[in-house]
Amino acid sequence: MKATILVVDDEPDICSSVKDILEDEGYTVITAENGAAARRVVRGRQPDMILLDIWMPDIDGISLLKEFTADMGLRAPVVMMSGHGTVETAVEATRLGARDYIEKPLSLAKLLHTVEKTLATTPSAGPRNQPGYSAPLGKSTQMQHLRERLEHAAAFDTTVLLIGEPGSGKTFCARYLHGCGKRRNGPFMDIHSCSFRDGNGAALLLGSERAGTVTPGLLEQCQGGTLFLDDVAELDAGLQETLAAVLSTGQWVRLDGRDVQNLDARIIVGTRYRLEQEVRAGRFREDLYHLLNVAPIPVPPLREHAEDVTELLQYYVNLLGDREGLPYRSFSVAAQNRLRHYHWPGNIRQLENLVRRMLVGGLESQIELDEVEMILSSQQEDAEPVATHFNLPLRQAREQFEKAYLEYHLRQTGWSVGKVAKQVGMERTHLYRKLKSLGIDTRRDKQSQS
Numbered sequence: 001m002k003a004t005i006l007v008v009d010d011e012p013d014i015c016s017s018v019k020d021i022l023e024d025e026g027y028t029v030i031t032a033e034n035g036a037a038a039r040r041v042v043r044g045r046q047p048d049m050i051l052l053d054i055w056m057p058d059i060d061g062i063s064l065l066k067e068f069t070a071d072m073g074l075r076a077p078v079v080m081m082s083g084h085g086t087v088e089t090a091v092e093a094t095r096l097g098a099r100d101y102i103e104k105p106l107s108l109a110k111l112l113h114t115v116e117k118t119l120a121t122t123p124s125a126g127p128r129n130q131p132g133y134s135a136p137l138g139k140s141t142q143m144q145h146l147r148e149r150l151e152h153a154a155a156f157d158t159t160v161l162l163i164g165e166p167g168s169g170k171t172f173c174a175r176y177l178h179g180c181g182k183r184r185n186g187p188f189m190d191i192h193s194c195s196f197r198d199g200n201g202a203a204l205l206l207g208s209e210r211a212g213t214v215t216p217g218l219l220e221q222c223q224g225g226t227l228f229l230d231d232v233a234e235l236d237a238g239l240q241e242t243l244a245a246v247l248s249t250g251q252w253v254r255l256d257g258r259d260v261q262n263l264d265a266r267i268i269v270g271t272r273y274r275l276e277q278e279v280r281a282g283r284f285r286e287d288l289y290h291l292l293n294v295a296p297i298p299v300p301p302l303r304e305h306a307e308d309v310t311e312l313l314q315y316y317v318n319l320l321g322d323r324e325g326l327p328y329r330s331f332s333v334a335a336q337n338r339l340r341h342y343h344w345p346g347n348i349r350q351l352e353n354l355v356r357r358m359l360v361g362g363l364e365s366q367i368e369l370d371e372v373e374m375i376l377s378s379q380q381e382d383a384e385p386v387a388t389h390f391n392l393p394l395r396q397a398r399e400q401f402e403k404a405y406l407e408y409h410l411r412q413t414g415w416s417v418g419k420v421a422k423q424v425g426m427e428r429t430h431l432y433r434k435l436k437s438l439g440i441d442t443r444r445d446k447q448s449q450s
Helices: 012-024 035-044 061-071 087-095 108-120 141-154 170-180 201-206 237-249 275-280 286-292 302-324 333-340 347-361 369-379 394-412 417-424 428-437 442-449
Strands: 004-008 028-032 049-053 078-082 100-103 160-163 188-192 207-210 213-216 226-230 251-253 260-262 266-271 295-298
Touching (some): 004 012, 012 028, 028 035, 035 049, 049 061, 049 108, 061 078, 100 108, 141 295, 160 170, 170 266, 201 207, 201 237, 237 251, 237 286, 302 333, 333 369, 347 369, 369 394, 394 417, 394 428, 417 428
Parallel strands (some): 004 028, 049 078, 078 100, 160 266, 160 295
Antiparallel strands (some): 207 213, 251 260
């Protein structure tokens, strides 16, 4: 069986002709008319190759390429297409990871040659119908218990409700649950409730039949597999009613259609809210709540299993190096210790972003405590702004940061040098020398606070 190729182009004639040409050669072809449709395909079934138009109405191909490679973990090679290309555009696309570039009008010989060459030079080219479904990371008791609950729920084909804060790993858990279940060889699609806010939510979920054209919805695309819907509490009243009807009857009808479709997909939903409170407040349907609350599984925030931070840091260093080509850097013991004691309001998603910033922004092979503090200070809403002036010499800029950093911790501890020494991982005599060199008089400042 030959590879699966996704063709993304807003011109229906081009999609149709390319599809015909490639299918004649034995390839499986999926078409998408815009960026939104392409995202849905990639989330559910990563293709072996993508032919991506540069100029589209909702998003340009260059920006979509960035999304695919940076945010969605796409490993498939991408070839750009454009009828209005320039050398600069081609260079930019290649720099961002595109494998090649072909011009419109498309030459049949050029198209086939490019596809064959690209697939032949891609390691393990061939159908990859499912992404990785690795287990949630961590050796803590909380994560061991979470894995056990997910594996137990995977044995049954029931609806599962994942409850957790934003960024805590609900999508990761949904993928693992799918991978452990009997539907593991079917498609997996995840979609956030914000995707239904454009007024076409029912068509997106159920599909439609208009002007003789059938457009499958998410439920149909997930037949034989799993649909993960996050955050279900933010669905409007109409979609809550629609979802409740589908779950209670196991059937639906496409918009403007007549044929009844039978549900053959597992539904997993996620929420950050306490749905029972949303029901009491009148914001969530009670019947839908009971349909979803069959197998509720809490996903703990990162601050409740902080002992797993070290393992997560190493995981994302390796992942981002492999996936995005970022340089390898290691965290010093002091840096790891600081991050293990951080409260992580953005959970695992924030940790991944922090690692990415560290790998991109640092020059040294080891990440030290001061670099971590600078990133954390910029992320914390309640932290004082760091006085960073990029036009200053490095030594002067570092001194300004260190002064702001140490003064912040002194205020937090009531100007106790001993407590600050423990908190920041410095030996007390060294800290006294540092405070003196920065002109920080703890006795004077403590008196001013009293």
